[in-house]
Amino acid sequence: MVTCSGYSWAGIMYTIEGNGLTRDYFVYVSGEAVRLAKAETEALLAIGAEEIVVEWTGRLGRFSSKSDVTSFLLERAAFIKSSGRVLAEFREIEDIPRSNLMGAIDESETFAVRVLRLGECDGEGVGDDLPAHIGSLLLKYNKAEVSLDNPDNLFLVICSTDGLLLTISEESRTRKLLGLREPGRKRFFHPSMMNAKLARAMCNLARIMPGDLVLDPFCGGGGILCEVTLIGATAIGVDLDWSLLMGARINLGNPGELRSCLVQADAKYCPVHSCDCIVTDPPYGRSSSTRGRRAKRLVSGFLENVDGILEKGGRLCFCASTDMNLLDVVTDLGIEIETVINLRVHSGLVRQVFSLVI
Incomplete structure (x- = not known):
């Protein structure tokens, strides 16, 4: 049995941030049964020793944690579609701290940028060419290549009326297995x-x-x-x-x-x-x-x-x-x-x- 900061799973080691820093994370749940999806997410987060509070805006949940529980959530949850770490919150491209982009991708790895629109987004550079803008910045600060079909890293820009989030996202594979x-x-x-x-x-x-x-x-x-x-x-x-x-x-x-x-x-x-x-x-x-x-x-x-x-x-x-x-x-x-x-x-x-x- 492997135990990581209060989260356990037989034979699977989850990524834990070793420096103890609190980081911001997100979950995006399915629209099939939103109340159930939110309750499921909160129940899974409550398993750990750390007290985590999720703030919900529609189907988007945000929380802070000292541990990266993304893999745990995606492995377990039936109604979480995607989850990951929030790199930056911004309204215009120029607001993104460049330090948050440096080293975001390991050398020789590939990436893609996609957009999830949950509402209207205002600001310079947040139109249809938003993925290209973010992609050019990531290329500037990382030695990486773009792969739209099978990227090693998926950067998801979440747009809402409250602003934009730049995230490193993973999609659920468990949901497909449940379908089978x-x-x-x-x-x-x-x-x-x-x-x-x-x-x-x-x-x-x-x-x-x-x-x-x-x-x-x-x-x-x-x-x-x-x-x-x-x-x-x-x-x-x-x-x-x-x-x-x-x-x-x-x-x-x-x-x-x-x-x-x-x-x-x-x-x-x-x-x-x-x-x-x-x-x-x-x-x-x-x-x-x-x-x-x-x-x-x-x-x-x-x-x-x-x-x-x-x-x-x-x-x-x-x-x-x-x-x-x-x-x-x-x-x-x-x-x-x-x-x-x-x-x-x-x-x-x-x-x-x-x-x-x-």
Whole structure:
């Protein structure tokens, strides 16, 4: 296990600024589910020892940190499209400190400049030829070459009504991989299975880290379990439906390769008595046989016993339909609510994502 300034990941070393200086960073999140994307980002940043506050302007978030957590965010997040370090904030080209450009690119490496326009930008040299202006400055102060197709370094100029940011940006590769893990692409498919992006985001809301023991008491075909194991945690899946458990086994692959355990049991009488986190998507949709009152009783029964599974401070992230009115149930049980986010699935279903602290 490698640990870097409070951020851990099995076998991966993240870049940490060695001089302890606080630097400015940005994230740009997807427009698919903006509230969820912001909550996911903030939950991931909260994993570390450093207290980080994100300031949001629409889908753009900015924060300061002594550690470069860009790689961590891009590796983990489902709804972050790009992230990186802010080199300069300016309104006109001449406002860019030239010292910030010197040594920005390693010798013999290539670069490209692109523009992300979030609003109208005023100022000299910030028109359509803005990338060329920035590119010429980078060439002047660095021994590098331009590569528009496959650059080693991507400089992203973010334009908004507040001004411009010059950043060194990386784009998410995780989002493309999540697309390849959508339910219809899995070896076993069931219409009730959650999409991979939401499953990963829920794991992040629960702040799962490698080595954690994570329970899904309504695991179904194992969509959430797959994301848990890919993060590096150990997954325990419980379900009453044997055929779905066998589907989860198919989707998880060889248990010896990915740490997982599947148990046929009723979630209300869950045989697991201790774990670090719980992430689950109980059955409640059109394809489920437990819609309405039965679904509410099912989840309520599990929530009543959750403090016997999670230690104090443990996190639980689960989904429900707004029709189930589980917000009242959670409140009556005295469980701390960290986040509740509504997501419209279709005309007959609005999904609620709960992030709770026991």
